[in-house]
Amino acid sequence: MTMPAQPLQSSAPPVIEGKLINRWQYWLFAIPAIVFQFFWGWYPMVIAIYLSMTNSPIRGAITFEGFNNYNRLFADPLVGTSFQITLIYAAMSIALTFIIPIFVAILLMEMPPTLMRVMMLLWFVPLSGIASTLFWQYLYNEQFGIFQFIATQVFHMPAQAFLSSERWVIFWLIFPGLLMFGPGLYYITGLQGIPKSYYEAAEIEGAGFWRKIWTISLPRLRPIISMTLLFSIIGSMQEFSFPDLMTRGGPNGASRTVVMYMFSILNNGRYGDATALAVMLFILIMAIVLVYRTVFKDDPDI
Numbered sequence: 001m002t003m004p005a006q007p008l009q010s011s012a013p014p015v016i017e018g019k020l021i022n023r024w025q026y027w028l029f030a031i032p033a034i035v036f037q038f039f040w041g042w043y044p045m046v047i048a049i050y051l052s053m054t055n056s057p058i059r060g061a062i063t064f065e066g067f068n069n070y071n072r073l074f075a076d077p078l079v080g081t082s083f084q085i086t087l088i089y090a091a092m093s094i095a096l097t098f099i100i101p102i103f104v105a106i107l108l109m110e111m112p113p114t115l116m117r118v119m120m121l122l123w124f125v126p127l128s129g130i131a132s133t134l135f136w137q138y139l140y141n142e143q144f145g146i147f148q149f150i151a152t153q154v155f156h157m158p159a160q161a162f163l164s165s166e167r168w169v170i171f172w173l174i175f176p177g178l179l180m181f182g183p184g185l186y187y188i189t190g191l192q193g194i195p196k197s198y199y200e201a202a203e204i205e206g207a208g209f210w211r212k213i214w215t216i217s218l219p220r221l222r223p224i225i226s227m228t229l230l231f232s233i234i235g236s237m238q239e240f241s242f243p244d245l246m247t248r249g250g251p252n253g254a255s256r257t258v259v260m261y262m263f264s265i266l267n268n269g270r271y272g273d274a275t276a277l278a279v280m281l282f283i284l285i286m287a288i289v290l291v292y293r294t295v296f297k298d299d300p301d302i
Contacts, residue, residue: 052070057271085258098229098232163251169250187225191220193220194217226296229296249261261277
C-alpha cells in the first residue's frame with residue numbers, strides 16, 4: 001500500500017523570509033543617511049541650543065547664562081530690523097524669482113521647439129556666483145554702469161540710486177534672480193512629463209489657453225512647486241553672500257539680513273548672542289515650514 005506523500009516543511013515561510021530580507025535592505029540604505037543626519041544635523045542643532053544659553057567662549061570654561069543672551073537680543077532694535085528685512089527679502093524673492101518663472105516656463109512650452117531652445121539658452125545663463133556678483137556690481141554702478149546709462153541717456157531720467165537707496169535696495173538685490181536663477185528648468189522638465197492627451201482632451205471640451213494652465217499645468221506641477229518653494233523659503237531666509245558682497249548690509253543697514261547681523265555679532269566676540277540669534281532664526285524658519293507643509297498639499301489629484 002502506497003503511503004501519501006508528506007508536504008515538505010520549511011523553517012520559515014518564503015514570504016516572511018522575503019520581507020525580512022527587504023527590511024534589512026531598507027535599513028542598509030537608510031543607516032548611512034541617518035548617521036550623516038545625526039552628526040551633521042541633529043547633534044549640531046542640540047549643541048547650538050545649549051551653547052545659546054551659555055557665554056560660548058572659544059577658550060576657557062563655559063558659563064551657563066540661561067536666557068540672558070535671548071533677553072539681550074530681544075532688547076536690541078537691530079535684531080528686529082534684521083528679521084523684518086529678512087522677511088521682506090524672502091517674500092519679494094519668492095514673488096519675483098519663484099512665481100514668475102512658473103509662467104515663463106509655461107509660455108516657453110507654447111513656443112516652437114527651436115525658438116524654445118534659444119529662449120532657454122538666453123534665460124538660463126550659467127554663471128558662477130562670484131562672477132555674477134561682479135557682473136551686477138558693474139551694471140548697478142551709479143557712475144558708469146549700464147543701468148545708469150539707460151536711465152539717464154535712453155529714458156532721460158535723473159540719475160538713479162540703485163544700491164544706495166534704502167527704499168529700493170532690496171528690490172535691486174533680488175532683481176538679478178529673474179535672469180540668473182533658473183527654477184524654471186525644473187518646471188519645464190515637469191511640463192514635458194505631462195501627457196499631451198490631457199491637453200487634447202481639454203481642447204475637445206472647449207478649454208482655452210488659461211483654462212488649461214489652471215486645470216492641467218499648475219496641478220501637475222504641484223509636487224515640483226512644493227519642493228522648490230520649500231527650498232526657496234529656507235534659502236531666502238538664510239541669505240548672506242549676495243547682499244554681503246553687493247552692499248555689505250547698506251545703505252544704513254537697509255539690506256542687512258539676520259545672517260549678516262549674526263556674523264557681525266560673531267566678529268565682535270559675542271559668540272553666545274550669535275548662537276542664540278541663529279537658534280531664533282531656526283525656530284522662525286521651522287515655524288514657517290510647518291505652516292507651509294500643513295497648508296500646501298503635494299498631491300495634484302487633491
